[in-house]
Amino acid sequence: GIQVEQSPPDLILQEGANSTLRCNFSDSVNNLQWFHQNPWGQLINLFYIPSGTKQNGRLSATTVATERYSLLYISSSQTTDSGVYFCAVGYNNNDMRFGAGTRLTVKP
Amino acid sequence: DADVTQTPRNRITKTGKRIMLECSQTKGHDRMYWYRQDPGLGLRLIYYSFDVKDINKGEISDGYSVSRQAQAKFSLSLESAIPNQTALYFCATSDGPQGSYEQYFGPGTRLTVT
Numbered sequence: 001g002i003q004v005e006q007s008p009p010d011l012i013l014q015e016g017a018n019s020t021l022r023c024n025f026s027d028s029v030n031n032l033q034w035f036h037q038n039p040w041g042q043l044i045n046l047f048y049i050p051s052g053t054k055q056n057g058r059l060s061a062t063t064v065a066t067e068r069y070s071l072l073y074i075s076s077s078q079t080t081d082s083g084v085y086f087c088a089v090g091y092n093n094n095d096m097r098f099g100a101g102t103r104l105t106v107k108p
Numbered sequence: 109d110a111d112v113t114q115t116p117r118n119r120i121t122k123t124g125k126r127i128m129l130e131c132s133q134t135k136g137h138d139r140m141y142w143y144r145q146d147p148g149l150g151l152r153l154i155y156y157s158f159d160v161k162d163i164n165k166g167e168i169s170d171g172y173s174v175s176r177q178a179q180a181k182f183s184l185s186l187e188s189a190i191p192n193q194t195a196l197y198f199c200a201t202s203d204g205p206q207g208s209y210e211q212y213f214g215p216g217t218r219l220t221v222t
Contacts, residue, residue, distance in 0.1 A: 001167065004150075031209035041196055041216050048210035086150055088211070095166065096141070096211065098150030 002027045006087055006099035013077050013106050021072040021102045023087030031090040032063050034072050037101070038083045046072070046085075077106045111135045112214035114199050120220045121189050129184045129217050131199030140182040141200040141211065142166075142174060144193075151198060157182055158204065189221045 003026040013019055023032075034046040047054050047061040049070065054061055058077075063070040074081055084103050090096035112133045121127050131140065138159050143151040143166075153166030155174040163174060171193060173185045186193055199214040 031211075033210060035213075041218070043198065043213040043216075045210070045212065048208060050209075088151070090209070094156075094164075096153055097167075098143075098152070100148075100150050 001095050002029065002089055002091070002097045004087060004089055004097050004099040006085075006102050008102060009100065010103045011105070013104070015077060015079060015106055015108050017077050017106075018073070018075045019077060019104070021074070021085050021087075021104075023070040023072070023089075023099055025068050025070075025087075025089045025097075027068075027091070029065065029089040029091050031088075031096065032065075032070055033088045034061055034070070035086045035088065036081075036083050037086060043086075074104075077104075079106045079108055082106045110215065112199060112201055112212055114197075114214040114217050116217060117215065118218045120222065122222055123190055125189050127186045127189055127219070129197055129199075129219070131182045131184070131214055133180050133199075133201045133212075133214075135201050135212060136179075137201040137203050137212075138179065139202045139204055140176065141202070142172075142182070142184045143198045143200065144168065144195040145198065145216075146195050154184065186219075186221075189219075191221045193219065194221045195219060 036044045051065045084101040088098045141156040142154040157176045197217045200211040202211045
Protein backbone atom coordinates (compact mmCIF):
# COMPACT_ATOMS: atom_id res chain seq x y z
CA GLY A 1 0.00 0.00 0.00
CA ILE A 2 0.82 3.66 -0.22
CA GLN A 3 3.27 4.96 2.41
CA VAL A 4 2.58 8.37 3.94
CA GLU A 5 5.10 10.38 5.93
CA GLN A 6 4.31 13.59 7.74
CA SER A 7 6.78 16.08 9.13
CA PRO A 8 7.51 17.41 11.61
CA PRO A 9 5.95 15.01 14.14
CA ASP A 10 5.67 17.78 16.73
CA LEU A 11 5.58 21.55 16.41
CA ILE A 12 5.36 24.21 19.10
CA LEU A 13 4.59 27.77 18.09
CA GLN A 14 3.93 31.09 19.69
CA GLU A 15 0.57 32.60 18.86
CA GLY A 16 0.84 34.65 15.69
CA ALA A 17 3.60 32.59 14.09
CA ASN A 18 3.37 30.88 10.72
CA SER A 19 4.05 27.21 10.00
CA THR A 20 4.34 24.67 7.19
CA LEU A 21 3.42 21.01 7.56
CA ARG A 22 4.55 18.48 4.98
CA CYS A 23 3.09 15.22 3.68
CA ASN A 24 5.11 12.90 1.43
CA PHE A 25 3.53 9.88 -0.24
CA SER A 26 4.98 6.96 -2.13
CA ASP A 27 2.63 6.41 -5.09
CA SER A 28 0.14 8.06 -7.42
CA VAL A 29 -3.04 9.28 -5.72
CA ASN A 30 -6.30 10.85 -6.77
CA ASN A 31 -7.46 11.61 -3.26
CA LEU A 32 -5.57 13.69 -0.73
CA GLN A 33 -7.13 15.28 2.29
CA TRP A 34 -5.92 17.30 5.25
CA PHE A 35 -7.72 16.97 8.58
CA HIS A 36 -7.49 18.66 11.95
CA GLN A 37 -8.21 16.46 14.95
CA ASN A 38 -9.24 18.62 17.86
CA PRO A 39 -8.59 17.79 21.54
CA TRP A 40 -11.99 16.08 21.73
CA GLY A 41 -11.02 13.66 18.97
CA GLN A 42 -13.24 15.11 16.26
CA LEU A 43 -11.85 15.02 12.73
CA ILE A 44 -12.45 18.22 10.83
CA ASN A 45 -12.04 18.34 7.05
CA LEU A 46 -9.64 21.10 6.08
CA PHE A 47 -8.90 20.48 2.41
CA TYR A 48 -9.65 17.98 -0.31
CA ILE A 49 -6.66 18.64 -2.54
CA PRO A 50 -5.39 15.84 -4.84
CA SER A 51 -3.59 18.55 -6.84
CA GLY A 52 -3.18 22.30 -7.00
CA THR A 53 -3.57 24.99 -4.37
CA LYS A 54 -6.49 25.98 -2.16
CA GLN A 55 -6.96 28.59 0.52
CA ASN A 56 -9.45 28.91 3.33
CA GLY A 57 -8.88 31.89 5.59
CA ARG A 58 -5.57 31.56 7.40
CA LEU A 59 -5.01 28.05 6.03
CA SER A 60 -3.83 27.07 2.59
CA ALA A 61 -2.62 23.85 1.00
CA THR A 62 -0.64 22.88 -2.05
CA THR A 63 -0.27 19.42 -3.58
CA VAL A 64 2.36 18.66 -6.21
CA ALA A 65 1.15 15.25 -7.31
CA THR A 66 3.97 14.63 -9.78
CA GLU A 67 6.51 15.06 -6.95
CA ARG A 68 4.34 13.23 -4.41
CA TYR A 69 4.03 15.76 -1.66
CA SER A 70 1.57 18.17 -0.13
CA LEU A 71 2.06 21.17 2.13
CA LEU A 72 -0.32 22.73 4.65
CA TYR A 73 0.36 26.36 5.59
CA ILE A 74 -1.00 27.92 8.74
CA SER A 75 -0.57 31.66 9.06
CA SER A 76 -1.02 33.86 12.15
CA SER A 77 -1.58 30.78 14.30
CA GLN A 78 -4.09 30.85 17.15
CA THR A 79 -4.40 28.67 20.25
CA THR A 80 -7.49 27.08 18.71
CA ASP A 81 -5.27 25.72 15.92
CA SER A 82 -3.74 23.30 18.43
CA GLY A 83 -4.33 19.62 17.81
CA VAL A 84 -3.13 16.97 15.40
CA TYR A 85 -3.03 17.51 11.64
CA PHE A 86 -3.40 14.45 9.45
CA CYS A 87 -2.75 13.92 5.78
CA ALA A 88 -4.61 11.03 4.13
CA VAL A 89 -4.10 9.73 0.60
CA GLY A 90 -5.63 7.15 -1.65
CA TYR A 91 -6.41 6.03 -5.16
CA ASN A 92 -10.10 5.62 -6.00
CA ASN A 93 -10.65 5.34 -2.23
CA ASN A 94 -9.69 1.68 -2.42
CA ASP A 95 -7.29 1.90 0.49
CA MET A 96 -7.00 5.28 2.14
CA ARG A 97 -3.81 5.67 4.15
CA PHE A 98 -3.24 8.18 6.90
CA GLY A 99 0.05 9.62 8.01
CA ALA A 100 1.01 9.53 11.67
CA GLY A 101 0.14 13.22 12.02
CA THR A 102 1.79 16.44 13.15
CA ARG A 103 0.97 17.50 16.70
CA LEU A 104 0.73 21.29 16.82
CA THR A 105 0.77 23.25 20.06
CA VAL A 106 0.17 26.99 19.87
CA LYS A 107 1.10 28.86 23.02
CA PRO A 108 -0.54 32.17 24.01
CA ASP B 109 -28.15 17.51 12.51
CA ALA B 110 -24.86 15.75 11.86
CA ASP B 111 -24.45 14.16 8.43
CA VAL B 112 -22.61 11.10 9.79
CA THR B 113 -23.65 9.72 13.16
CA GLN B 114 -22.20 6.91 15.25
CA THR B 115 -23.67 4.99 18.15
CA PRO B 116 -22.69 4.47 20.85
CA ARG B 117 -20.23 7.32 21.43
CA ASN B 118 -18.54 5.53 24.30
CA ARG B 119 -18.58 1.86 25.27
CA ILE B 120 -16.83 -0.23 27.86
CA THR B 121 -17.07 -4.00 27.42
CA LYS B 122 -15.38 -7.13 28.70
CA THR B 123 -13.07 -9.53 26.91
CA GLY B 124 -14.98 -12.13 24.91
CA LYS B 125 -18.17 -10.10 24.51
CA ARG B 126 -19.74 -9.41 21.12
CA ILE B 127 -20.22 -5.76 20.36
CA MET B 128 -21.68 -3.81 17.45
CA LEU B 129 -20.92 -0.23 16.48
CA GLU B 130 -23.39 1.51 14.20
CA CYS B 131 -23.03 4.25 11.63
CA SER B 132 -25.72 6.18 9.78
CA GLN B 133 -25.40 8.91 7.18
CA THR B 134 -27.71 11.41 5.54
CA LYS B 135 -25.27 12.57 2.87
CA GLY B 136 -26.62 10.17 0.24
CA HIS B 137 -23.15 8.75 -0.37
CA ASP B 138 -22.69 5.24 -1.73
CA ARG B 139 -19.32 4.59 -0.07
CA MET B 140 -18.84 3.94 3.64
CA TYR B 141 -15.77 3.09 5.70
CA TRP B 142 -14.71 1.95 9.17
CA TYR B 143 -11.37 3.05 10.65
CA ARG B 144 -9.67 2.63 14.00
CA GLN B 145 -7.28 5.03 15.66
CA ASP B 146 -4.81 4.00 18.35
CA PRO B 147 -3.28 6.59 20.68
CA GLY B 148 -0.64 8.70 18.98
CA LEU B 149 -1.26 7.14 15.57
CA GLY B 150 -3.14 7.89 12.40
CA LEU B 151 -6.30 6.10 11.33
CA ARG B 152 -6.18 2.62 9.79
CA LEU B 153 -8.85 1.23 7.48
CA ILE B 154 -10.76 -1.84 8.74
CA TYR B 155 -13.46 -2.39 6.09
CA TYR B 156 -15.10 -0.41 3.32
CA SER B 157 -18.20 -0.74 1.18
CA PHE B 158 -18.88 0.87 -2.19
CA ASP B 159 -22.57 -0.07 -2.22
CA VAL B 160 -25.04 -2.31 -0.38
CA LYS B 161 -23.80 -5.49 -2.08
CA ASP B 162 -20.09 -4.66 -1.85
CA ILE B 163 -17.83 -5.32 1.16
CA ASN B 164 -14.03 -5.10 1.11
CA LYS B 165 -11.34 -5.76 3.67
CA GLY B 166 -9.02 -2.95 4.59
CA GLU B 167 -5.59 -2.90 6.15
CA ILE B 168 -6.60 -4.47 9.51
CA SER B 169 -9.79 -6.56 9.13
CA ASP B 170 -8.88 -9.54 11.36
CA GLY B 171 -11.19 -9.79 14.37
CA TYR B 172 -13.88 -7.59 12.79
CA SER B 173 -16.90 -8.05 10.55
CA VAL B 174 -19.28 -5.57 8.92
CA SER B 175 -22.79 -5.38 7.58
CA ARG B 176 -24.16 -2.88 5.08
CA GLN B 177 -27.87 -2.96 5.92
CA ALA B 178 -28.84 -0.11 3.60
CA GLN B 179 -27.18 2.67 1.65
CA ALA B 180 -27.28 4.82 4.77
CA LYS B 181 -26.22 2.25 7.37
CA PHE B 182 -22.95 0.42 7.95
CA SER B 183 -22.24 -1.49 11.15
CA LEU B 184 -19.01 -2.90 12.56
CA SER B 185 -18.97 -5.97 14.81
CA LEU B 186 -16.36 -7.36 17.12
CA GLU B 187 -17.35 -11.02 17.51
CA SER B 188 -15.21 -11.64 20.59
CA ALA B 189 -13.66 -8.44 21.87
CA ILE B 190 -10.06 -8.43 23.11
CA PRO B 191 -8.16 -5.70 24.98
CA ASN B 192 -5.99 -4.70 22.01
CA GLN B 193 -9.18 -3.66 20.20
CA THR B 194 -9.43 -0.78 22.62
CA ALA B 195 -9.34 2.24 20.31
CA LEU B 196 -11.24 5.15 18.82
CA TYR B 197 -13.40 3.98 15.91
CA PHE B 198 -14.50 6.24 13.09
CA CYS B 199 -17.06 5.79 10.35
CA ALA B 200 -16.70 7.78 7.13
CA THR B 201 -18.58 8.26 3.87
CA SER B 202 -17.69 9.48 0.43
CA ASP B 203 -19.09 9.90 -3.00
CA GLY B 204 -17.50 7.96 -5.85
CA PRO B 205 -16.12 8.56 -9.31
CA GLN B 206 -19.27 10.48 -10.31
CA GLY B 207 -18.61 13.03 -7.60
CA SER B 208 -15.71 13.63 -5.24
CA TYR B 209 -13.60 11.14 -3.30
CA GLU B 210 -13.58 13.44 -0.29
CA GLN B 211 -14.33 11.53 2.92
CA TYR B 212 -16.53 12.84 5.73
CA PHE B 213 -16.12 11.44 9.22
CA GLY B 214 -18.47 10.76 12.09
CA PRO B 215 -17.70 11.88 15.65
CA GLY B 216 -16.09 8.57 16.64
CA THR B 217 -16.83 5.80 19.14
CA ARG B 218 -14.43 5.34 22.03
CA LEU B 219 -14.29 1.61 22.81
CA THR B 220 -12.58 0.14 25.86
CA VAL B 221 -12.21 -3.63 26.25
CA THR B 222 -11.30 -4.71 29.77
